[in-house]
Amino acid sequence: MxxxxxxxxxxxxxxxxxxxxxLADRAHRDYRGxxxxxxxxxxxxxxxxxxxxxISGGAAYKVRAYEKAARAISGHPQDVxxxxxxxxxxxxxxxxxxxxxxxxYLRTGSVxxxxxxxxxxxxxxxxxxxxxxxxxxxxxxxxxxxxxASTDELVEAIHAGRLRDIPGFGAKTEENILHGVELTRxxxxxxxxxxxxxxxxxxxxxxxxxxxxxxCTHAGSLRRFAETIGDVDILAAAGEPRPLMDAFTEQEPxxxxxxxxxxKSSIRTTDGLRIDLxxxxxxxxxxxxxxxxxxxxxxxxxxxxxxxxxxKLSEYGLFDAETDQLVVSETEEExxxxxxxxxxxxxxxxxxxEIEVARKRELPDIVSETDIRxxxxxxxxxxxxxxxxxxxxxxxxxxxYAYYAVTxxxxxxxxxxxxxxxxxxxxxxxxxxDGAYRGMRLLxxxxxxxxxxxxxxxxxxxxxGFDICVAxxxxxxxxxxxxxxxRLVRACENPCVNIIGHPTARLIGRRPAxxxxxxxxxxxxxxxxxxxxxxxxxxxxxxRDEDILLAKKYGVRFAVNSDAHSAVHLAGLRYGVGTxxxxxxxxxxxxxxWPMHRLRRFxxxxx
DNA sequence: GCCGTTTTCGGCCCGACTGTTTTCAGTCG
Numbered sequence: 001m002x003x004x005x006x007x008x009x010x011x012x013x014x015x016x017x018x019x020x021x022x023l024a025d026r027a028h029r030d031y032r033g034x035x036x037x038x039x040x041x042x043x044x045x046x047x048x049x050x051x052x053x054x055i056s057g058g059a060a061y062k063v064r065a066y067e068k069a070a071r072a073i074s075g076h077p078q079d080v081x082x083x084x085x086x087x088x089x090x091x092x093x094x095x096x097x098x099x100x101x102x103x104x105y106l107r108t109g110s111v112x113x114x115x116x117x118x119x120x121x122x123x124x125x126x127x128x129x130x131x132x133x134x135x136x137x138x139x140x141x142x143x144x145x146x147x148x149a150s151t152d153e154l155v156e157a158i159h160a161g162r163l164r165d166i167p168g169f170g171a172k173t174e175e176n177i178l179h180g181v182e183l184t185r186x187x188x189x190x191x192x193x194x195x196x197x198x199x200x201x202x203x204x205x206x207x208x209x210x211x212x213x214x215x216c217t218h219a220g221s222l223r224r225f226a227e228t229i230g231d232v233d234i235l236a237a238a239g240e241p242r243p244l245m246d247a248f249t250e251q252e253p254x255x256x257x258x259x260x261x262x263x264k265s266s267i268r269t270t271d272g273l274r275i276d277l278x279x280x281x282x283x284x285x286x287x288x289x290x291x292x293x294x295x296x297x298x299x300x301x302x303x304x305x306x307x308x309x310x311x312k313l314s315e316y317g318l319f320d321a322e323t324d325q326l327v328v329s330e331t332e333e334e335x336x337x338x339x340x341x342x343x344x345x346x347x348x349x350x351x352x353x354e355i356e357v358a359r360k361r362e363l364p365d366i367v368s369e370t371d372i373r374x375x376x377x378x379x380x381x382x383x384x385x386x387x388x389x390x391x392x393x394x395x396x397x398x399x400x401y402a403y404y405a406v407t408x409x410x411x412x413x414x415x416x417x418x419x420x421x422x423x424x425x426x427x428x429x430x431x432x433x434d435g436a437y438r439g440m441r442l443l444x445x446x447x448x449x450x451x452x453x454x455x456x457x458x459x460x461x462x463x464x465g466f467d468i469c470v471a472x473x474x475x476x477x478x479x480x481x482x483x484x485x486x487r488l489v490r491a492c493e494n495p496c497v498n499i500i501g502h503p504t505a506r507l508i509g510r511r512p513a514x515x516x517x518x519x520x521x522x523x524x525x526x527x528x529x530x531x532x533x534x535x536x537x538x539x540x541x542x543x544r545d546e547d548i549l550l551a552k553k554y555g556v557r558f559a560v561n562s563d564a565h566s567a568v569h570l571a572g573l574r575y576g577v578g579t580x581x582x583x584x585x586x587x588x589x590x591x592x593x594w595p596m597h598r599l600r601r602f603x604x605x606x607x
Numbered sequence: 608g609c610c611g612t613t614t615t616c617g618g619c620c621c622g623a624c625t626g627t628t629t630t631c632a633g634t635c636g
Contacts, residue, residue, distance in 0.1 A: 061619060065608035095609045133625085135634050168633080172626055384620095384636095413636060414621040449636095474636055475623080 037198075038081035039568075042102055043074035045114065049101075051126050052117040054136040055143075068093040073102075075386040075566020077395070081106055092386070124150035132180040132510060133173075141166060151181055187509025189230060191273055193575050194538040196222050196229035199273060203234060203251070207277075210247045212238045214282045219292040224346045225578025227541045228508060231274035233292050241279035248277045284316050286331035291315035297351035305339045305355070313339075347581035352549070366581045367560070369574050371593040374403035374440075377447060377470050377501060377533060377561035378570070382426055383409040383416040385565040389429060395567035397437035403596050405443035405468050406430055410457035412449030413474055420462065427465070441596055443467035443603075447501055452476045452483075454490025456497065463496035468603050470533065470561075472501030477514050484516040492521070492530040498603050499559045500525065502535040502542040510539075518547060522554040529602065531557040531591050534583070536576025537569075548583025557602070558583075558590050 050066035072093040073080055080088065080102060088099040101111050121143070128139040128151065142148040145166055148157055158178060163169040200218040207216045213236055217223075220233030236244050245265050249257045258274075259266040266276045280288040291299065292315065306313040312321045317329030318338055328334040333343045341358045345366055348354040357363055379385035380392055387395075389406060396404040408426065409416040427444045434442040445468035448456040456463070456471050463469055471491045479487065491497055503521070504513035525532055532551055535542045540563070543551065548558065560576040562569060580590060587593035591602055 059608085062608050064619080068609085093609065097608055133634060137633055168627065170627060176626090414623090415636065417620065 038079055038106075039073050039076055042080050042105060043070040045105060045111065046070035046073065046098065046101070048126070049111070049114050049117065051129065051136065052114070052121050055121050055125060055129070055140045056117060057140065065093070065095075066098065069098045071566075072386045075568050077391070077567055092381075122149040124153075127151060128154060130184055130510075131177060132183065133176050134180065138168075141168070151184075155181055183512065184509060187228060190228035190509070192228060192508065192538040193222070193225065193541070193578070194572060196232050196273070197575075199269070199275070200232050200234060203232075203248075203275065206251065207234070207236055207244055207247060210243050212240050212243055214238055215285055217289070219289055220294060223293045224295065224349055225575070225582055227544060227579070231276060234275060234277045235285075235289055235292050236277065236279045237282040237285045237288075238279050239281065244279050245277065278315075280315070282330075284329045286333070286335050287313070287317040287329040288315045290332045290335050293346050293349065295350050298349040298354070301351055301355050302336075302339060302341075305341075309339065311338070345581060347578055348584065350545075350582070364584050364586050367577060367585050367587045367590050367593060368581075369577045371587040371590070372401075372560060372573060372577065373594070373596075374401040374405070374592050374599075375562050375564070375570060375573060376405040376443070376445070376468060376499060376559050376592050377407050377535070378405065378564045379408050379447070380406060380426075382422060383418060387565075387567040389426065390433070391567045392564070392570070393433055393437070393442065395570050397440050399570060401440050403441045403443060403592075403599065405445045407445040407447045407468065407470050410446050410448045412451065412457040420458075424465075445469055447472055448497070449474050450487060450491045452479065452487065454487040456491065456494060460496060466496070468498050469496050470499045470501040471497040472533075473505045473514060477505060477511065479514075481515045481517060484514055485520050488516055488521045489524045492524045492528045495528075497530060499531045499533050499561075501533045501561075502537075502540050502563070503532050504542050504544070504547065506542055506544075507539055508541065513542075518550060519554075522551040522556050525551070525556045526554045529557070529605075531559045531602075534558055534560045534576045534580050536560060536562045536573045536579070538572065538575050541575065541579050543579075543583070545579055545582035548580065548585065552583065552585065552589060558585060559592050560590055561592070 046066050047070040050063050050070060053066065054063040072091050076091055085099050085103060088094055088102055089096065094102070101113065105111050125139050125143045128134055128142065129136055131151070142154065146157055146162055148154050154177065157163055158174045163174055200222055204216050204218060207213055215237040217235055218232065219235045222229050222232055238244050241262055245260060245262070248265055249260050249267060254267045254269060256268040257265065258268060264276060264278050266274060268274050278288065278292060290302070303313045306318060307321070310321050311327060312319045313335070318327045318335050319325060320327055328338050336343045341355070342361065342363060344354055344358050344363065348363070348366070354363070375396060378392060380389045381387060382389070385392070385408070392406065393404060406426070409418055411418045423446065430442050430444040445466050448458070448469055448471040450456060450471050450473050452475070471494070488500065491500065505511070506513040522532070524530070532543055534548065558580065560573065560580050562573045562576065564570045564572065591599055594602070
């Protein structure tokens with residue numbers, strides 16, 4: 001690389017890091033976990049192109065253009081694989097060059113320009129940018145100066161002291177990288193909930209169409225809505241397992257068939273996700289479903305109960321321990337009932353006291369997706385969303401919501417360039433649209449930024465003009481515990497703040513939760529009637545289940561929100577509901593299951 | 608590369624923090 005090229009490289013790369021980094025995570029996920037929609041497949045491709053372009057020192061605006069197009073296509077409601085050139089170009093951010101590449105991909109399965117970049121930059125170099133604080137520029141330097149093209153090589157180089165000679169890399173950077181590697185490694189073998197779910201549902205649908213398939217569903221941690229998934233368990237019932245096993249192992253894309261038997265087969269998809277299929281006779285369906293749903297500790301408890309009752313529980317059924325006579329096995333209900341328990345919803349099966357409570361017939365009537373009457377945290381293309389207000393609202397109406405809040409970012413995050421005028425103009429448009437959909441009311445709100453001292457963006461007079469305010473931590477994640485606690489407490493005490501958005505600000509596998517005294521924060525929420533969000537984004541799931549259980553003890557209310565940045569992602573609310581279920585929440589605990597008049601009173605209590 | 612009541616070039620997402628420097632590159636939200 002010449003000096004001049006390097007200079008250009010530096011100035012341009014300086015401006016590209018942020019968004020690339022944010023989406024690299026998503027792109028990586030898509031590669032590991034497979035692609036349910038052609039749109040996501042194309043988006044992942046464009047994102048990869050953007051990443052490689054920025055690593056190779058490509059023009060910053062070009063990098064961003066591919067980035068933007070990737071986001072737009074991922075969030076676009078129509079299937080890109082059915083589009084012609086003109087329709088493609090009607091997607092915002094897609095022009096001639098990108099439309100051509102998309103068409104080339106759909107026609108031939110590859111893009112020459114992307115292949116050329118792949119030849120230039122090993123995939124391991126792109127993987128390096130998944131490490132926090134290590135962006136495209138640093139990854140490029142590491143590769144060019146030291147030939148580092150994988151995380152393992154990077155760790156080795158640090159231990160060998162080889163980074164010391166590279167300008168811009170000091171002791172602190174080494175330490176941060178090692179810490180970041182640790183964080184990413186913990187989640188390396190696991191995928192986000194949506195990735196696993198989409199893959200599982202697609203597969204289940206395909207298997208259900210196979211001749212002789214009597215039943216098919218996903219089980220395991222996915223059925224329990226665990227926050228990340230190690231491998232996907234699929235259970236099917238059939239008299240003759242062979243056709244199902246064949247359909248399973250011969251599907252695309254399979255990288256490797258790791259087991260292929262009569263009862264169980266395992267595959268690894270081309271993106272590294274492991275999927276197990278078990279086929280049982282219909283008569284054993286209930287016992288098998290119970291067994292393969294887990295959790296391990298929950299099952300230890302149920303087997304224990306069986307043992308104490310002179311029974312034996314396995315994936316084949318509930319048997320009399322003495323005679324080996326089958327007692328029951330056809331449905332999960334039968335199995336639980338015969339153990340003296342009501343059926344226990346899978347998200348509760350974590351051995352967190354559900355057995356004892358079930359025995360007393362005191363299981364909570366946990367919140368379900370159909371209880372949700374509206375979404376209270378969503379974005380539009382006015383800030384960092386990709387769908388216009390009208391599309392978001394139309395999709396919300398299709399989902400049957402009784403109310404829907406638009407909460408774009410506030411001026412505190414300068415990148416979004418929010419202004420008073422823009423917020424007021426949006427409000428006017430929201431008021432115009434309100435009533436356009438029968439039975440759905442619109443709320444105009446904002447997602448405020450909680451500053452380092454706990455203050456939020458706008459003065460109280462202005463905030464009073466909003467129907468609803470979510471307030472979230474978006475910066476200064478590393479404050480000392482006491483400072484962070486004071487910060488959150490102050491935000492809760494602000495009478496205009498209704499909901500604390502993604503309260504711990506964690507990004508699963510990427511950024512740890514902020515350090516705060518949660519007991520203190522939850523106590524304050526209860527006192528100030530500030531709801532805690534359960535952010536449904538599969539990258540966040542924040543609050544997480546255990547924090548929800550703790551907060552509930554303080555009498556806090558919750559809001560399950562999608563934080564959708566496109567119309568397509570409004571459907572992601574289900575992952576938040578699953579998390580709320582894991583936190584034992586009922587609809588009484590969740591403010592967006594309440595009727596509009598009750599929600600209004602909660603948001604703006606009469607003084 | 609995309610986009611345009613500024614129609615065909617020039618602007619596009621800005622500011623702060625961190626770690627490395629000693630004036631700034633890189634990363635992040």
